Amino acid sequence: xxxxxxxxxxxxxxxxxxxxxxxxxxxxxxxxxxxxxxxxxxxxxxxxxxxxxxxxxxxxxxxxxxxxxxxxxxxxxxxxxxxxxxxxxxxxxxxxxxxxxxxxxxxxxxxxxxxxxxxxxxxxxxxxxxxxxxxxxxxx
Amino acid sequence: xxxxxxxxxxxxxxxxxxxxxxxxxxxxxxxxxxxxxxxxxxxxxxxxxxxxxxxxxxxxxxxxxxxxxxxxxxxxxxxxxxxxxxxxxxxxxxxxxxxxxxxxxxxxxxxxxxxxxxxxxxxxxxxxxxxxxxxxxxxxxxxxxxxxxxxxxx
Numbered sequence: 001x002x003x004x005x006x007x008x009x010x011x012x013x014x015x016x017x018x019x020x021x022x023x024x025x026x027x028x029x030x031x032x033x034x035x036x037x038x039x040x041x042x043x044x045x046x047x048x049x050x051x052x053x054x055x056x057x058x059x060x061x062x063x064x065x066x067x068x069x070x071x072x073x074x075x076x077x078x079x080x081x082x083x084x085x086x087x088x089x090x091x092x093x094x095x096x097x098x099x100x101x102x103x104x105x106x107x108x109x110x111x112x113x114x115x116x117x118x119x120x121x122x123x124x125x126x127x128x129x130x131x132x133x134x135x136x137x138x139x140x
Numbered sequence: 141x142x143x144x145x146x147x148x149x150x151x152x153x154x155x156x157x158x159x160x161x162x163x164x165x166x167x168x169x170x171x172x173x174x175x176x177x178x179x180x181x182x183x184x185x186x187x188x189x190x191x192x193x194x195x196x197x198x199x200x201x202x203x204x205x206x207x208x209x210x211x212x213x214x215x216x217x218x219x220x221x222x223x224x225x226x227x228x229x230x231x232x233x234x235x236x237x238x239x240x241x242x243x244x245x246x247x248x249x250x251x252x253x254x255x256x257x258x259x260x261x262x263x264x265x266x267x268x269x270x271x272x273x274x275x276x277x278x279x280x281x282x283x284x285x286x287x288x289x290x291x292x293x294x
Contacts, residue, residue, distance in 0.1 A: 094150060095153050095159070096150045096152060096154060097154060098148070100163075101162065122171065123159065125171055126156060126171060128160060128163065128166075128168050129166045130164060131166060132235055133164075133235050133237065134165070136207070
């Protein structure tokens with residue numbers, strides 16, 4: 001029996017009647033600073049991300065994380081910041097144009113209003129980076 | 141925890157390529173097999189953290205504190221992109237919007253110059269321009285201005 005069969009069987013053992021396996025997951029990285037290092041209202045953006053993804057996929061979880069990145073254009077300075085990773089499981093058919101457009105519009109707004117050089121998310125096993133050139137013409 | 145039901149009517153699922161196009165994103169970076177468990181998701185921050193949010197390094201002027209939608213011809217925007225790419229080839233990471241912002245500021249200041257300059261010199265950065273970025277970014281902004289002037293990009 002494959003992984004899917006095992007999962008279905010396990011779900012049945014847990015008493016789940018209508019088993020729908022959510023094989024995919026989307027993770028959105030929520031920053032806490034602008035690209036110039038100024039603090040932003042991180043909690044607000046994290047909560048908005050959770051609400052959006054919960055509405056689209058039925059639930060979302062936020063994890064606090066801490067990371068750094070090498071700024072090769074500024075004397076190899078290592079810049080660090082706290083981030084939240086908001087992630088949701090979804091079924092393949094849930095990632096349609098409407099869902100993708102809502103996520104895009106949100107990360108465009110987040111990237112523009114929090115002055116990010118880029119925003120990132122993980123989808124379908126890939127890291128996807130959206131440069132600010134995609135959202136810099138946002139109207140206030 | 142209550143049972144979640146997503147009753148949204150769904151269209152055809154989007155492929156990765158369609159998603160990247162819709163997002164205006166760069167080429168997606170495959171991360172290999174990702175186990176969808178909380179620990180792995182947490183580790184993602186380390187795996188891709190250096191690339192994710194605050195991609196600094198662009199000579200950003202902190203005095204640019206508003207973002208406005210400015211109508212322009214598509215050819216003008218294409219020209220901003222072309223000039224940004226030209227500066228990028230010199231190792232300076234500049235967005236088309238930054239080129240547009242600088243062009244706007246420099247253009248406004250040029251309105252005060254008397255008389256109007258003629259000939260090729262008018263395409264270079266006028267020496268009378270006193271560009272005053274915030275102290276934190278002044279060095280980089282001056283470097284960008286020097287690059288602009290040296291390259292005669294406008």
